[in-house]
Each structure stands twice: as C-alpha cells, then as structure tokens.
Amino acid sequence: SAAVEWVEAWAPADGARRAHDLFVDRFGTEPDGTWSAPGRVNLIGEHTDYNGGLCLPTALPHRAYVALRRRDDDTVRLVSAQEAGRVREVRLADVAPGTVDGWPAYVAGVAWALREAGHVVGGFDVAVDSCVPYGAGLSSSASLEASVAVALDAVFDLGLAGTAEQPDDAGRTTLAAVCVRAENEIAGAPTGGMDQSASLRASAGHALLLDCLDGSVRHVPFDLSAHGLELLVVDTRAEHALVDGQYAARRAACEAAAVRLGVGTLREVAPEALDAALATLADGSAEGDVQVRRVRHVVREIERVEQFVARLDAGDVEAVGPLMDASHASLRDDYEVSCRELDLVVDAARAAGALGARMTGGGFGGSAIALVRADEVDAVASAVADAFAAGGLRAPAFVLAPPAAPAS
Numbered sequence: 001s002a003a004v005e006w007v008e009a010w011a012p013a014d015g016a017r018r019a020h021d022l023f024v025d026r027f028g029t030e031p032d033g034t035w036s037a038p039g040r041v042n043l044i045g046e047h048t049d050y051n052g053g054l055c056l057p058t059a060l061p062h063r064a065y066v067a068l069r070r071r072d073d074d075t076v077r078l079v080s081a082q083e084a085g086r087v088r089e090v091r092l093a094d095v096a097p098g099t100v101d102g103w104p105a106y107v108a109g110v111a112w113a114l115r116e117a118g119h120v121v122g123g124f125d126v127a128v129d130s131c132v133p134y135g136a137g138l139s140s141s142a143s144l145e146a147s148v149a150v151a152l153d154a155v156f157d158l159g160l161a162g163t164a165e166q167p168d169d170a171g172r173t174t175l176a177a178v179c180v181r182a183e184n185e186i187a188g189a190p191t192g193g194m195d196q197s198a199s200l201r202a203s204a205g206h207a208l209l210l211d212c213l214d215g216s217v218r219h220v221p222f223d224l225s226a227h228g229l230e231l232l233v234v235d236t237r238a239e240h241a242l243v244d245g246q247y248a249a250r251r252a253a254c255e256a257a258a259v260r261l262g263v264g265t266l267r268e269v270a271p272e273a274l275d276a277a278l279a280t281l282a283d284g285s286a287e288g289d290v291q292v293r294r295v296r297h298v299v300r301e302i303e304r305v306e307q308f309v310a311r312l313d314a315g316d317v318e319a320v321g322p323l324m325d326a327s328h329a330s331l332r333d334d335y336e337v338s339c340r341e342l343d344l345v346v347d348a349a350r351a352a353g354a355l356g357a358r359m360t361g362g363g364f365g366g367s368a369i370a371l372v373r374a375d376e377v378d379a380v381a382s383a384v385a386d387a388f389a390a391g392g393l394r395a396p397a398f399v400l401a402p403p404a405a406p407a408s
C-alpha cells in the first residue's frame, strides 16, 4: 500500500530557535524577541464568515514563527527560511494596495493596517520560518499576519494582545481586524475574518465559536483525547488559490442575493424563512438559480454550526460526524467549491471508518478533515493514501490537529 507522509508540528522552542537563528545569521544582531501564531482548521461553518454567520475553527499545532527587531526608521527588511533566506526590503511609507508582491505583503500589510488604524508603528527587521503547510488551505497566510501582529504589538508597545497566560480578547479582536485589512487590501485576497480570528483568539483544547455578525466568541471545550478521537487533516496538495476569481464570485453571489432579499447579510435569513427566500430568488434566470443554491448552503450551514456546538455541549462528540458529512455535501453540490481530490479524501476516509469528513477552508483544493477513532487513524490515513495512488494523484500529506494555542 502507498506510503503515508505525516507533517509534524515543530516544538515551539524549536520554531522560535529557527526564526532566531535565521535573524542573527542575516541581520548580524539579536532580535527583540520571537513570536508565533497558528494555522487553523475549521470544524464546520464554511463560507459563512463573510455572510455574518457562525463558524467553528480550531488552532493548529503548526505555527509561523517570527524573530523581529524594531528599527528607528521607516524600513522593513524581511527574510524567510522558505525562500532560502533572501533579504527583501520595503519602505513602510511606500506600502499601499498593489505595491507589495508575494509573502512580504502579509508582513508589511499588517504594519500598514496598524498605521491606518491610528497606531504608531515604524520599521523593523524580521525573520520568518513556518511549519504551517503552505497553500494547503490551513491559513499559512493568516498565521504569518497574526505572528507579525503580536510581534509589532510588543515592540511598539501597543498593549493590545495581552499575555500568553492572559490574552486580551478585545485587543486581539482589533489585531484580527488589522490582519484582515492587510490580507484584503495589501495582499489582495477578498477573504472573510475567520482565519485571523482563529489564529489570534482561539484557545487550546477548545473550538472557537465565532459569530461573524458581532465578532463575539465562545470557547467550546473540544477534548478529542478524552473521547478517544483524533482530528485527521489531509492536505490534498491540489491547486488552491483564494486570489483567483472563484472565492470572490461566491462572495459576490451572496451579496447580490442579500440585496435582492432586502437583508444586510444572509445571517438574517432564518432557517424557517429559507423556503420563502429561495422562492423569491428563483426568478427563472441562471443567476437566480445559482443564488438559490448558494443561499441554501449558507443558511443551512449556519444551522449546522449551532447543531454541532449543541452536540459538543452535550458531550456527544461522535454525533457531530453526520453534520460534517452534510456540510461537505452542501459545499460540493450547492456551493460548488469542492474538487475531485477533496471528494476522494472524504469518501475514502468515511469508507475506512471515519465518523465524519468534510473539506475545510475555502476549497478548490486545499485540505479535508476527518473525525477518526484514535486507534483507526493509521488505517484511515492508509486508505486515503491508497485511494490517491489508485487515482493516479500526487500523494497527499497528513496532519494531526488537536486544538492548539493562539498567537503569542
């Protein structure tokens, strides 16, 4: 049978040391400190964040690490282990939408957005290293933004993030909004706010119930090991790009439907009112038909988040499986953001005994998650790897995802 490749998270001390050593090697001096922030998986509530809905992410044990030193001028010098330590340079005064390409946009964008929000932030040197799988739909970009946000918060004394022991959730909400602006305006990806909130506001051992209408959160206990379960993440390594038009098109269809329904966001469409709303949207046009399917997904998906949390609250973790399955079907058939590789993971994992499985994140490639009994993890991973090999697909990568700690 096909080999199973696991991507392990670095121990936090190792990640910090890597960023530190890269910094010292390239800049010839000590950094002011090291900071880190996690990638995320979303348990359920997909494509709901930009509709004012609910979502339920957890922080991954995989993190982006930055070593950073404040400068007295306006210059940002950046180096990443992921591009062989090449040093880049940006002047903060020059940062504006469309001016910074590639990964430096996520870093410089955070400094820019902090300034736009009225905070006094200057130049800095920064070294980046990360074990968040890149381009896997696991929010490597949000983890980079969030690690830079908490680093700048510390070195420029903004007083927003709080400490690792006592995170300041209100301050972190501000930082999350800053990171979203960096991503939307400087990196040019029209994403919602789930990923940045997960990276900054999640807590270990919990899922983060995020209400994207008012920004409020609840930390829902999600202790997998107490239930003999694991969350298995499969990175399909299939093409995945949020900057292309598909994500923006989904968002635009939802916004157009909300206008036609006379609501501010689709969150305002109650499940009881869904049939009437769909009847309004179905005007015989192709566009109306697309809106029917998009709205049906969003409204039912928000309802599934509530059901998922109710089952966790009741201690019935295994019972969330069918909700994951239903979420995947809806994303595949109504929202049309799945792909062959994601469907294959979900089908193979379920056939091998997973309690539930679904794509996670934006879709069009990226990763899927499966809720699996701990003693069946290897069998499920093997079955997925075999299914990829049999289908002639590139080997996927596997990650275990116990809910981990936020940016610190």
Ligand code: GAF
Pocket (backbone or CB within 6 Å): 042, 045, 046, 047, 048, 049, 050, 191, 192, 193, 194, 195, 242, 361, 362, 363
């Ligand atoms: C991506 C986006 F960045 C999020 O904001 C969210 O919309 C998600 O896709 C879909 O739920 O991760």
